[in-house]
Amino acid sequence: MEWLIASVISVMTGCGVYLTLRARTFPVVLGLTLLAYAVNVFLFSMGRLQIGIPAVIDPAAAAYTDPLPQALVLTAIVIAFGMTAFLIVLALKARSELGNDHVDGLHRSDDELKATKHNSTKTETERSQS
Amino acid sequence: MSPFTILPxxxxLIGGILMLMARPIGIDTQRILSLILTTLLVGVSLVSFQLANSEIYQVVLLGNWQAPFGIVIVLDRLSALMLLLTSLLALGALWYAIRTDTDKQGQHFHVLFQLQLFGLNGAFMTGDVFNLFVFFEVLLIASYGLLLHGGGRLRTRAGLHYVVINLVGSTLFLFAVGTLYGILGTLNIADMAIAVRNVSEADQGIVATAAVLLLVVFGIKAAMFPLYLWLPGAYAYTSAPVAALFAIMTKVGLYSIIRVHGTIFGEEAGDLAFVHIEWVLLLGLITLALAALGVLAARALRRQVAYLILASVATLMVAIGINNEAALAAALYYLIHSTMLGAAMFLIADVIMKGRGIYSDSFTKAIPIDRPIIVGSVFMLLGIALTGMPPLSGFFGKVMILHSALNHPWFAAILSVILTAGLVMIIAVVRSGSLLFYSVQKEEGQKTSPLNKSAFVAVFLLMLVSPLMVMFAKPLTDMNTQIAGQLFNGQAYIDAVLSTVPYGGNNSK
Structure with missing residues (x-):
């Protein structure tokens, strides 16, 4: 079972790292989600892998598994969930404001450029800063 | 131990919730409430400071569980100093935000502001690594909101980078915490420090890996080479009061290195003692060199200020990396200086930017700003202080750091990098100052916007910290030496945390 869990974590981390390094925001969001899954399983396995043993106090139990990693994972899941939701909203905002979904993008589509070309000096100062 | 300890x-937190409920009443109520709460926080921090000075360690056991089993909140001299610094900085930033109507540019500014303080203060006081992670997330999610406050394309792009790198950082934090828990079996910092002494030889490599991974996480927060690339964008494009408040955010990373690594991998950790320290020194030196080049290469004022902040953080890393008591005391002196003055520099960059109208803060010929003499002299003083020229506090900080490094094997490298970086930065700041204030030309149809005097008060008061720090250098240095002494005596911290008895007697033995 150790082998299985370890390979699951490594595959998820590998995919997560690959996707996070992509140039568009959607793969980045997916990559971060995968990384979060990987770290959750990793945290879980840090209490050592045991099968069929209770984590809460039980008079009939012969042994216990470590309950702390389970509490940690629960916290980590909630935080990762919230952060991912925030990131998705931010990615959508970036898509609509920057005109494309590139992580580094500041290009606008051509028609947008034409529309703003003659009236906005503000945009030019913005561009000169970047 | 007193229940007052947890009030900062x-x-x-209560303030943030109140602010949310006060929103329907109107922004004016929120502003007054926010000012009252932040002033109150300054008072509470002052009392905490006093408390930390009189009795050595204040330990609160959350849920009344004895130390390794429950989460502890610890107030020592360093935490108290950070609390006081945060609340004073917050008051300045808040005043500026209110007087310039920054808080009206979007919703929930005051709510996020209070929650940001909640996260910061929590991170400065917790004695548990996983709880530190949770407070990091609290301060991060508030900082995402504050960073994006007001909107704008460049701000959104910088915000996206900031959020993504910090999410990666959170994941790495969890990997590091998980590994440490897997080997040491505890997450309480004091208890981990004891467990690390008995790590078997086979496991030492894993613990060292986790330690360095944790350093990477704190390095992202502190903007350590090569993880600093998010900082110039994020700080340059956010609104000025937020950037000013963020001057303390990089220090959270440094604080965590001092607290977590300093306690767990301190002198008594056997083979793992100071496993991180050479990395901190080396990366600090590289960051400093690159930050100085960034200051020189910046084409707009706010970006230049962001690099100045980066340089001050890098100087602090070098001081931490030197790793002796005198260096740590000097680092704390420099930390107070760089936080306050960095914040003031962001605010004055905003004043200048607003005065120049459409020319914004780019280094080009532009219309003269209103009251150039006042603004210009404050800018000059801040430039002198931040680049570390005499007679202001930056100079004293640097002299103390260099003095403490005299016997360090890397002294030549430390001396040359710090001095060269200072020279490069002063050249760059002089150039930008002369461009902004002398290279001006009146234009028809371009009106100068008048100086916002009541907002300028905040800049002035923050700047005043520097001459005050020079005047009271002796008592300040004594205080910092005491703090550093306390930090180097890790055993006292461990004993204080682990020996604290819950209310109603000891129920674990």
Whole structure:
């Protein structure tokens, strides 16, 4: 079972790292989600892998598994969930404001450029800063 | 131990909730409430400071569980100093935000502001690594909101980078915490420090890996080479009061290195003692060199200020990396200086930017700003202080750091990098100052906007910290030496945390 869990974590981390390094925001969001899954399983396995043993106090139990990693994972899941939701909203905002979904993008589509070309000096100062 | 100890964490949390409820009444109520709460926080921090000075360690056991089993909140001299610094900085930034109507540019500014303080104060006081992670997330999610406050394309792009790198950082934090828990079996910092002494030889490599991974996480927060690339964008494009408040955010990373690594991998950790320290020194030196080049290469004022902040953080890393008591005391002196003055520099960059109208803060010929003499002299003083020229506090900080490094094997490298970086930065700041204030030309149809005097008060007061720090250098240095002494005596911290008895007697033995 150790082998299985370890390979699951490594595959998820590998995919997560690959996707996070992509140039568009959607793969980045997916990559971060995968990384979060990987770290959750990793945290879980840090209490050592045991099968069929209770984590809460039980008079009939012969042994216990470590309950702390389970509490940690629960916290980590909630935080990762919230952060991912925030990131998705931010990615959508970036898509609509920057005109494309590139992580580094500041290009606008051509028609947008034409529309703003003659009236906005503000945009030019913005561009000169970047 | 007194229940008062936890108030600096609770007050902003309650404040944030109150602020949310006050929103329907109107922004004016929120502003007054926010000012009152932040002033109150300054008072509470002052009392905490006093408390930390009189009795050595204040330990609160959350849920009344004895130390390794429950989460502890610890107030020592360093935490108290950070609390006081945060609340004073917050008051300045808040005043500026209110007087320039920054808080009206979007919703929930005051709510996020209080929650940001909640996260910061929590991170400064917790004695548990996983709880530190949770407070990091609290301060991060508030900082995402504040960073994006007001909107704008460049701000959104910088915000996206900031959020993504910090999410990666959170994941790495969890990997590091998980690994440490897997080997040491505890997450309480004091208890981990004991467990690390008995790590078997086979496991030492894993613990060292986790330690360095944790350093990477704190390095992202502190903007350590090569993880600093998010900082110039994020700080340059956010609104000025937020950037000013963020001057303390990089220091959270440094604080965590001092607290977590300093306690767990301190002198008594056997083979793992100071496993991180050479990395901190080396990366600090590289960051400093690159930050100085960034200051020189910046084409707009706010970006230049962001690099100045980066340089001050890098100087602090070098001081931490030197790793002796005198260096740590000097680092704390420099930390107070760089936080306050960095914030003031962001605010004055905003004043200048607003005065120049459409020319914004780019280094080009532009219309003269209103009251150039006042603004210009404050800018000059801040430039002198931040680049570390005499007679202001930056100079004293640097002299103390260099003095403490005299016997360090890397002294030549430390000396040359710090001095060269200082020279490069002063050249760059002089150039930008002369461009902004002398290279001006009146234009028809371009009106100068008048100086916002009541907002300028905040800049002035923050700047005043520097001459005050020079005047009271002796008592300040004594205080910092005491703090550094306390930090180097890790055993006292461990004993204080682990020996604290819950209310109603000891129920674990």
């Amino acid at each position: 964490v609770l007050l902003p």
